[in-house]
Amino acid sequence: MAKSYLKRNKLINYLEENRSIYIFTTVLLIMGVIFGAVIINSMSFSQKNDLYAYLTLFFSEVDKGEFANPQEIFTQSFAYYSKMLGFIWLLGLSVIGLPIVFILLFIKGLMVGFTVGFLVDQMGFEGFLFAFVSVFPQNIILIPIFILVASAASSFSIKIWRQIVSRGHQPIFQQFTSYTLFILLVGGILVGVSAFEAFVSPALMQFIVEKVL
Known part of the structure; x- marks a missing residue:
């Protein structure tokens, strides 16, 4: 009982200490999401047509069930997320990497906003339905994950900076261990996200294409 209280109290103190970082990253x-959606309005008619042509080709492949092997999709998806996660972890170990963490987070939001915005702009409600099954499910988990990871990397990077500025000699190994274990835990969650993208998402997309589009 006492241990659970201490853990909860420690978590509350951590969130309070890093509240500004979490607000900033969110x-x-x-x-990024808003900017990605706004970009659609600045695109020319020919650019939208070119993108829509690729989208139509994708829909025809989905309708025929011409997906890559689920195991291959899983491998590619998990490899992509793992590389990005590892890159953010590495950036968090250096003070100069902090701006890049923020840029990556902004780009993630931009990609989501642009994808959903383009589908809705070109296809209206049908585009929203397709985005709902192909973009929203995994990003409900991915977006909070990237916010948490970026915040953890920023927090650890700031601690290193404070150590350098104050020329302190406090041991930082414990914070490094916690930071690394958190990243590994997130990696485990990304296995589930990758599995969803490989084995569930294609079936949902095919259903929408066949029944709605």
């Missing part, structure tokens, strides 16, 4: 990602 706002940054939301700005």
Whole structure:
């Protein structure tokens, strides 16, 4: 009982200590989503047509069930997320890597906003339905994950910076261990996200294409 209380109290103190970082990263990602959606309006008619032609080709392949092997999709998806996760972890170990963490988070939001915005702009409600099954499910998990990872990397990077500036000699190994274990835990969650993208998402997309589009 006492241990669970101490753990909960420690978590609350951690969140309070890093509240500004979490707010900043959340706002940054939301700005990326908004900016990605706004980009659609600045595209020329020919650019939209070119993208829509690729999208139509993709829909025809989905309708025929011409997906890559699920195991191959899983491998590619998990490899992509693992590389990005590892890159953010590495950036968190250096003070100069902090701006790049923020840029990556903004780009993640931009990609989501652009994808959903383009589908809705070109296809209306049908595009929203397709985005709902192909973009939203995994990003409900991915977006909070990237916010948490970016915040953890930022927090650890700031601690290193404070150590350098104050020329302190406090041991930082414990924080490094916690930071690394958290990243590994997130990696385990990404296995589930990759499995969803490989084995569930294709079936949902095919269903929408066949029944709605």
